[in-house]
Amino acid sequence: MSQxxxxxxxxxxxxxxxxxxxxxxxxxxxxxxxxxxPHGHVDAAVIEKNVPFPDPAALLVTPDHYVTRVMHAAGVSLDRLGMGGSPADSRQIWREFCAAWPLFEGTASGYWIRQEFEHVFGVREEPGQDTADRIFDAVSAKLAEPGFRPRELFKEFNIEVLATTDDPLDSLESHAALAADPAFASRVVPTFRPDAYLNIGHPQWQSNVERLLGSTRSGTPGYKGYIAALQERRHHFLDHGAVSADHGVRTPATVRLDEADAARLFERARAGTASAEDRDVFEAHMLYQMARMSVEDGLVMTIHPGSFRNHHAPTFEAFGADSGHDIPVAVNYTEAIRPLLQDFGTAKDFHLVLFTLDETVFSRELAPLAGFYPSVYIGAPWWFLDAPDAMLRFRAAVTETAGFSRTSGFIDDTRAFCSIPARHDTSRRIESAFLARLVAEHRISEDRAHEVIVDVVDSSPRRVFKL
Structure with missing residues (x-):
């Protein structure tokens, strides 16, 4: 067999x-x-309880919208992939995936899955209709091994810090259990993710806010109680080791309202009479408030804007969110984020990491912003952009203006635990390739490049996320 x-x-x-x-x-x-x-979506309970991984299809196909969307575009119905509560025949789903394998050539998903097969599961056969059952059995056998559990893989993957993404009202019991376990040497830290409590267009916003208000020790009603409760929950996260608060917003718009105007918008939203304009203004105001709180409590603030969520309504109705049809939209950072930066852009120890799905803002907006404001760092390419060529485009677009030190370090942003080493290895290889070109073009010395590569891979995420 060839290599x-x-x-x-x-x-x-x-x-x-x-x-x-x-x-x-x-x-x-x-x-x-x-x-x-420092940013991802693995469930802390999976690590704490050391839960065995499910079968190959349930692990690598059904929950991965990178995978299912490519197959759906080729005509494979999502219910055939076990989504939306559809009856799941794991082996048949795996056969569908292997038959569709040629569709993944050239994609980031294809690259990562090949890396997982080779370096995590020890599978070297090429997926296809003739090999589907053999690969399924080989992966299943690996999953059944006693040493192939999340905690053991934590050591094997050499993970020092893993951040999860958590609801503001989460008890964080699993994080506390891991932190108290002397046998677990790594760190699993929570991330405060309040989107469903800030965006009044969210279908559960009203019920979420009522639960939030009921949680506050102050007992203060209305908008003041809402703000107080958010601050309390942030401190709960800090007490459990959190280093950042993440905000998945439609746009990075920010605005500072006076308290009376914010309270009126808040009450309209609770009554169900808020307009679309009210929604946009209130979310922009709350993004500003989250920055104010980060300045006070020290949580790193990350912003992930620019996704049109659930683009295809029939698919959303049938299969729910995260089913592969969140589509990027254009983003305006320079004007949208200015109200926030006017007040907090030079605040001591405030770290603001700006991500985007819109490549056009890398060199035009993000690099200049990070090249001036001490608080601003450029978030690594994520989602559709966390692919080899896009990573190279990112590095070329931002470095000439902002340098290497103003970037966040790699962010894997994944729910797929077994793909973590492949994703980080991809980033390390791409950073090496970019720096090698600069050395070959005599734009940086090789000695300096060796210092920069360590800074980019290791020092930057420690510095930016206060690890």
Whole structure:
């Protein structure tokens, strides 16, 4: 059998032999560094309880909208992939996936899955109709091994810090249990994610807010109680090791309302009479308030805007959210974020990490903003952009203006625990490739490049996320 392309030592490195040699040397400096994952969506309870992973289809196909959306575009109904509560025949779902494998050539998903097969599951056969059952059985056998559990893989993957994403009213019991467990040496930290409590267009906003108001120790009613309750919950997260608050907003618009105007909007929303304009203004005001709270309590603030959620209504109705049809939209950062930056852009120890799905703002807006405001850092490419060529475009677009030090370090943003090492390895190889080109073009010395690669991979996420 020929060598798997997933095992090739020069994968993702430049084709030019001389530049490739430099990239190899740079990669060797960071290949074995611990993984720092300051933003992701793995469930802490899975780690705490050391729950065995499910079957191959339930682990690698059904929950991964990167995978299911590609198959859906080719005509595979989502109910055939076990989504939306559909009856699931795992082996048949796996056969559907393997039959569709050619669709993934050239995609980031195809690259990651190949890496997982090779380096996590020890599977070197190419997926296809003829190999589907053999691969299913091989992966199933691996999943059944006693050592193939989340805690054991934490050690094998060399994960030092893993951040989860959590509801503001979560008890964080699993995080507390992990922190108190002397046998667990790594850190699993919660992330405050209040979107469903800030966006009055969210279908559960009213019920969420009533539960939030009921949780506050102050007993203060109305808008004041709402603000007080959010502050209390942020401190609950800080007490459980949180380092950041994440905000998945439609736009990065911010506005500062006086308290009376904010209270009126809040009460209209509770009564169900808020307009679409009210929704936009209130969300922008609350994003400003979240920045104010971050300045006070020290939580790093991350903003993930620019996604048209649930673009296809019939699919959303049948299969719910995160079913593959969240589509990027254009973003305006320079004007939208200005009210926030006027008051907090130079605040001491405030860290604001700005992400985007709109590549056009990398060089036009994000790099100049991060190149001036001490608080602003540029978030790594995420979602549709966390792919090899997009990562290279990102690095080329922002570095000439903002340098290397104003970026966040890699963010894997994943629910797929077994893909974490593949994603971080991808980033390390791409950063090595980019720096190697600068060295070959005599734009940076090789000695300095060796310092920069360590900073980008390890020091930057520690610095930006206060790890």
């Amino acid at each position: 798997s392309i997933a095992a090739h030592p020069d994968r993702l490195f430049p084709a030019d032999p001389g530049v490739r040699k430099i990239a190899r040397s740079l990669y060797s400096r960071v290949e074995s560094l611990p993984i720092l994952s």
